[in-house]
Amino acid sequence: MGTLSEISKQIIAGDASSVPSLTQKAISEGLPARDILQEGLIGGMSVIGAKFKAHEIFLPDVLMAARAMQAGMDKLKPLLIKEDVPSLGKVVLGTVRGDLHDIGKNLVSIMLKGAGFEVIDLGNDVSPENFIDTALENDAPVVAMSALLTTTMPVMGEVTDLIRQRGLDKKLKTIVGGAPLSNDAARDMGANAYAYDAASAVDRIRELLSGG
Amino acid sequence: MRPQLRFLDNDLIEKIVGEARVILKELGVTLHNDRVLSMLSDHGARIDKGTKQVYFTDSVIDSALSTVPNSFKLYDVLGNETHDFCSGKVHFTPGSAAINVLDFESGKARPPVTNDYVSYVKLVNQLEHIASQSTALIPSDVHQGMSDSYRLYLSLLLGEKPTVTGAFTIAGFDVMRDLQLAVRGDVDELRERPLTVFSCCPTAPLKWSDVTSQNAIDCAELSIPVELISMPLSGFVAPVTLVGTLIQHTAETLSGVVILQLANPGTPVLYGGSPAIFDVRYETTPMGAVETMMVDCAYAEIGRYLGMPTQAYIGLSDAKQLDAQAGLESSMGATLAALTGINNVSGPGMLDFESCTSLEKLVVDNEICGMTLRMLEGIHPKEDFPSISRFQELLSEKHLLISEHTRRYLREEHYFPGKAIDRAQRSRWLEEGGLTLGERANQEVRRLVKAYEPSRLQDSAKEELQNRMESEARRLGMDRLPETRIE
Numbered sequence: 001m002g003t004l005s006e007i008s009k010q011i012i013a014g015d016a017s018s019v020p021s022l023t024q025k026a027i028s029e030g031l032p033a034r035d036i037l038q039e040g041l042i043g044g045m046s047v048i049g050a051k052f053k054a055h056e057i058f059l060p061d062v063l064m065a066a067r068a069m070q071a072g073m074d075k076l077k078p079l080l081i082k083e084d085v086p087s088l089g090k091v092v093l094g095t096v097r098g099d100l101h102d103i104g105k106n107l108v109s110i111m112l113k114g115a116g117f118e119v120i121d122l123g124n125d126v127s128p129e130n131f132i133d134t135a136l137e138n139d140a141p142v143v144a145m146s147a148l149l150t151t152t153m154p155v156m157g158e159v160t161d162l163i164r165q166r167g168l169d170k171k172l173k174t175i176v177g178g179a180p181l182s183n184d185a186a187r188d189m190g191a192n193a194y195a196y197d198a199a200s201a202v203d204r205i206r207e208l209l210s211g212g
Numbered sequence: 213m214r215p216q217l218r219f220l221d222n223d224l225i226e227k228i229v230g231e232a233r234v235i236l237k238e239l240g241v242t243l244h245n246d247r248v249l250s251m252l253s254d255h256g257a258r259i260d261k262g263t264k265q266v267y268f269t270d271s272v273i274d275s276a277l278s279t280v281p282n283s284f285k286l287y288d289v290l291g292n293e294t295h296d297f298c299s300g301k302v303h304f305t306p307g308s309a310a311i312n313v314l315d316f317e318s319g320k321a322r323p324p325v326t327n328d329y330v331s332y333v334k335l336v337n338q339l340e341h342i343a344s345q346s347t348a349l350i351p352s353d354v355h356q357g358m359s360d361s362y363r364l365y366l367s368l369l370l371g372e373k374p375t376v377t378g379a380f381t382i383a384g385f386d387v388m389r390d391l392q393l394a395v396r397g398d399v400d401e402l403r404e405r406p407l408t409v410f411s412c413c414p415t416a417p418l419k420w421s422d423v424t425s426q427n428a429i430d431c432a433e434l435s436i437p438v439e440l441i442s443m444p445l446s447g448f449v450a451p452v453t454l455v456g457t458l459i460q461h462t463a464e465t466l467s468g469v470v471i472l473q474l475a476n477p478g479t480p481v482l483y484g485g486s487p488a489i490f491d492v493r494y495e496t497t498p499m500g501a502v503e504t505m506m507v508d509c510a511y512a513e514i515g516r517y518l519g520m521p522t523q524a525y526i527g528l529s530d531a532k533q534l535d536a537q538a539g540l541e542s543s544m545g546a547t548l549a550a551l552t553g554i555n556n557v558s559g560p561g562m563l564d565f566e567s568c569t570s571l572e573k574l575v576v577d578n579e580i581c582g583m584t585l586r587m588l589e590g591i592h593p594k595e596d597f598p599s600i601s602r603f604q605e606l607l608s609e610k611h612l613l614i615s616e617h618t619r620r621y622l623r624e625e626h627y628f629p630g631k632a633i634d635r636a637q638r639s640r641w642l643e644e645g646g647l648t649l650g651e652r653a654n655q656e657v658r659r660l661v662k663a664y665e666p667s668r669l670q671d672s673a674k675e676e677l678q679n680r681m682e683s684e685a686r687r688l689g690m691d692r693l694p695e696t697r698i699e
């Protein structure tokens with residue numbers, strides 16, 4: 001079996017102890033960083049994603065795989081930078097102002113990191129300005145917002161309005177989630193995407209970044 | 213004999229409580245409110261100002277447990293006693309604070325507006341087995357800054373039953389206090405006859421937000437009863453085992469008891485919660501899971517053991533419609549809750565993980581509650597010994613339909629559900645339209661909303677309520693409140 005398929009196999013198995021050395025092995029074999037990332041690490045995670053949706057495996061298995069993937073990423077990162085492979089993307093994430101519900105948001109963060117995204121987690125009670133300024137400072141193309149209360153959901157609309165007012169709508173994409181949200185609500189407030197759970201948040205953000 | 217269910221024996225309860233005390237002493241809780249921090253510190257708890265961590269002591273816990281009342285009462289807007297939260301008494305209240313209302317006509321969940329809330333209050337006012345109102349919906353047609361107080365306003369204005377509620381902000385509480393004073397007249401009267409129960413929710417794991425801590429001590433100051441709603445999610449932000457979840461729930465709830473009792477010894481408390489297992493397939497918090505219900509019943513046993521009346525979010529469903537799953541989860545929960553003797557059961561009307569309220573479901577759940585309460589009364593002899601004369605009567609008359617004994621006990625022994633529950637012959641059912649449960653319940657909703665009679669609260673109090681709410685609305689930039697059709 002090739003090293004890359006061995007990497008994805010160990011990611012699927014959630015084995016964080018073997019993935020770093022396998023990644024190192026792939027690097028020593030001279031494989032391009034991009035291939036190690038795409039075929040090895042992300043390859044494993046896509047299988048995991050599909051199995052999770054089919055209820056063949058459960059959330060803890062996904063998180064184990066994500067941890068293994070993270071361990072491989074740590075090894076690969078210097079090479080990705082050296083070979084100028086763009087990161088999958090940076091996401092600024094937070095629960096909106098006035099809202100302290102962060103359990104769902106934290107799960108989204110874990111899943112995004114597991115899928116290889118860089119996440120800047122602003123915590124909860126985050127102001128509209130803070131979302132946008134942080135995204136700009138860090139050159140992050142995605143603002144992901146969580147709200148669990150009817151009363152705080154409108155803050156998301158403030159963020160999308162502010163993005164448009166500041167002429168940033170080409171540069172910043174928004175995704176929203178949380179119990180009071182829906183596709184309709186997201187559309188009404190001018191957000192670019194909505195996801196009902198953390199696993200689909202990963203898919204939607206991928207689509208946003210690929211211009212989908 | 214009264215039927216009763218137990219999941220825990222006293223040894224296991226002692227062990228769980230002992231473990232919770234260790235957690236409170238050694239790990240403590242994070243508490244983002246300086247006033248409460250210094251109050252705890254004054255009473256001997258160790259405080260780390262930098263990390264906002266409080267480490268409890270056995271003596272502060274014991275002293276709280278010695279002042280917390282083992283029972284208390286609630287009174288309706290007219291001042292009549294409606295609730296006695298004491299050993300074994302079970303009362304039902306609608307599940308609280310839904311994001312959506314399930315619109316019967318369209319079958320869709322949508323944000324509620326004032327008129328939905330008005331219909332809801334009219335309905336609850338007349339549902340016999342739902343003992344109190346709760347601020348079950350959040351009308352979306354008023355300023356968000358008043359969405360907590362506006363619900364209470366409508367409930368106090370239109371309904372007579374006491375109200376289970378909660379504030380969303382520190383300022384929200386002040387308005388909600390003033391609304392209660394508009395009904396009761398003054399603070400002493402409110403203290404004497406509590407009208408509401410406020411939910412205060414510690415943040416899992418082992419945290420208290422600024423707002424919740426402040427709401428808690430604000431309630432305590434006025435002796436407003438508080439239900440402590442700890443929400444460990446098993447396997448996610450709490451241990452996966454039910455015992456582990458119970459340890460966390462006990463620690464979080466005990467920390468709340470301490471805060472309330474230090475703020476004002478004797479503050480009435482419901483030892484409550486809304487725990488759930490975490491479904492690792494869907495990333496959800498199923499309220500209809502049997503393990504969620506087991507945790508509810510078990511912590512209520514712990515609460516009772518510690519000497520407090522109890523509350524739980526149980527008897528609700530994760531279904532999206534009024535379907536068989538809704539019935540199964542709601543009735544299983546209501547039955548288990550009643551058999552456990554949970555004093556305030558929050559659930560009727562709710563679907564979709566506490567996110568959606570259905571008026572039709574409320575009508576059906578009222579029947580579930582009625583049947584459950586009947587079951588709780590148990591089986592008792594009523595002129596049944598000796599029985600020979602009754603059987604002689606039966607054999608000679610061929611029936612007992614008009615027997616003295618039947619007429620005396622019929623209504624006590626048999627519970628008669630309303631129209632939502634189908635007990636007709638198939639032909640009659642067909643002749644009457646072959647209606648589904650949802651359709652029958654909807655007919656009941658319409659009938660009851662129409663049959664509503666205005667609250668008997670005195671007009672001066674109603675005016676006072678209106679004035680206070682209107683001035684709050686103006687403060688928030690609304691010229692007037694949405695129209696409420698009262699008749």
Ligand code: B12
Nearest residue numbers: 100101102103104146149150177178197309378413495565
């Ligand atoms: C746990 C909980 C709490 C905990 C939160 C702890 C914490 N650290 O987060 C505590 C106790 C603190 C709490 C407090 C309150 N709560 Co609360 N809470 C809940 C509860 C029971 C579960 C939420 C949860 O964690 N679910 C599990 C996670 C995994 O799911 P999730 O959050 O939905 O997230 C998933 C998806 O939505 C999505 N997602 C989430 N965020 C994002 C973001 C993006 C970008 C994307 C793509 C996807 C996404 O992915 C996640 C993973 O699958 C809900 C009811 C419910 N079932 O939703 C009520 C609920 C949300 N709370 C409610 C209320 C009323 C309150 C309080 C106001 C109560 C009070 N009076 O004190 C306070 C508000 C405090 C505040 N200012 O925020 C109401 C809201 C009502 C309304 N109409 O707005 C609810 C619906 C319960 C109810 N009916 O009463 N609550």
